Amino acid sequence: MLRLTYGPWGETLGELADAARAAEAAGADAVWVPELHRSAPVSAAAVAQATSTARVGTAIALAFPRSPMVTALEALDLDEIAGGRFVLGLGSGVQKLNVDWHHVDWDKPVTHLRETVRNIRAFWAGCTTGEPIDLDGEREPMRIRGYRRPYPVLRTDIPIHLAAMGPALTRLAGEIADGWISHELTSPAFLRERILPEIEAGIARGGRTRADVEVVTSSCCSVDADPALARRRSAGMVGFYATVRTYADFFDFHGLAADQQKVIDAFSGATAGELAGHVSDAMVDALTLSGTRDQVAERIAAYDGVADTIKLTPPTHGLSAAEIRVAQKEVIAMIAELTGGAR
Structure with missing residues (x-):
């Protein structure tokens, strides 16, 4: 168990x-x-x-x-x-x-x-x-x-x-x-x-x-009665990992290579909160427990x-x-x- x-x-x-x-x-x-x-x-x-x-x-x-x-x-x-x-x-x-x-x-x-x-x-x-x-x-x-x-x-x-x-x-x-x-x-x-x-x-x-x-x-x-809110809470965490280029194979495994690249392109001194806006729901759903x-x-x-x-x-x-x-x-x-x- x-x-x-x-x-x-x-x-x-x-x-x-x-x-x-x-x-x-x-x-x-x-x-x-x-x-x-x-x-x-x-x-x-x-x-x-x-x-x-x-x-x-x-x-x-x-x-x-x-x-x-x-x-x-x-x-x-x-x-x-x-x-x-x-x-x-x-x-x-x-x-x-x-x-x-x-x-x-x-x-x-x-x-x-x-x-x-x-x-x-x-x-x-x-x-x-x-x-x-x-x-x-x-x-x-x-x-x-x-x-x-x-x-x-x-x-x-x-x-x-x-x-x-x-x-x-x-x-x-x-x-x-x-x-x-x-x-x-x-x-x-x-x-x-x-x-x-x-x-x-x-x-x-x-x-x-x-x-x-x-x-x-x-x-x-991330747990909430509003699943959209739960997802958005987790987006910053996903954005943090997505900026690490050595995780490219990990994101590609999940079909998220293009999504990761969008986060990398946005990463230039951006905060985690700012990066969250560039994280797709598909990334959050695939990689976190949110809902x-x-x-x-x-x-x-x-x-x-x-x-x-x-x-x-x-x-x-x-x-x-x-x-x-x-x-x-x-x-x-x-x-x-x-x-x-x-x-």
Whole structure:
């Protein structure tokens, strides 16, 4: 059965925590926090303290600007705060973000992420023993001596999920990770035809089974009694992704290459709200869950049997805080209806 999870929004950390608490009460199996305008670990700490039963995950934390040891320490502390409910979601980010924003070399991102995951798990396994950790690597060698963590470790097997859309990183998620996470616009057809075959190839390469990998699809979700209003709320999110030229194959897969080009042509310092006016209803309908509650529930059901878990997030791009609050309230109310408010 498809697990319903949620990505809460808050203008403050307090509001973020309140939204996570409301989503948990509505029956969300997990709450996920991103990393762009806030630190993912700090947001996860706020959410973990506000909840008690739902899993708490980063979707995603940037893997490369932090050392694997720092990431591993943050994850151990977050898992302690969450009482064993933490999921470490990691992503490579794009080249420009790493090189220009964080001054991180972009060479061999697949190797870099593979070695990062290896090092994190090795640190978790050995950090309390005092034994040396000595790992070779092209991107992330790790040599630790004279270190022993004096605090207890709740779990040495915290789940690690990897965000990926390209084939190489998606195969890596299938090979070594406990889960895979998509970006916010992944349709059931794209998931079935482009993503799952790569995950399954990675699973085979790693000698694993499909049950070893949680497939988490993310969806921008906008619910309103007026379906046209619901669509327009989501248009800014679609416009944001459409400006990324490396997603050309993704939009072409959905027959939206010309629609994407119109957004790109309009993109010259335009805000998300301005870009929304250049996003067609066809793009919104194909790539988001937008409409009345019944329409959105029907579209969520289309992921059942394809993904294991769906992460619903309210639209945010180009919207005021007041508009996002309305959208968030509607999504959480729909989760409660679909789950019966199970938690």
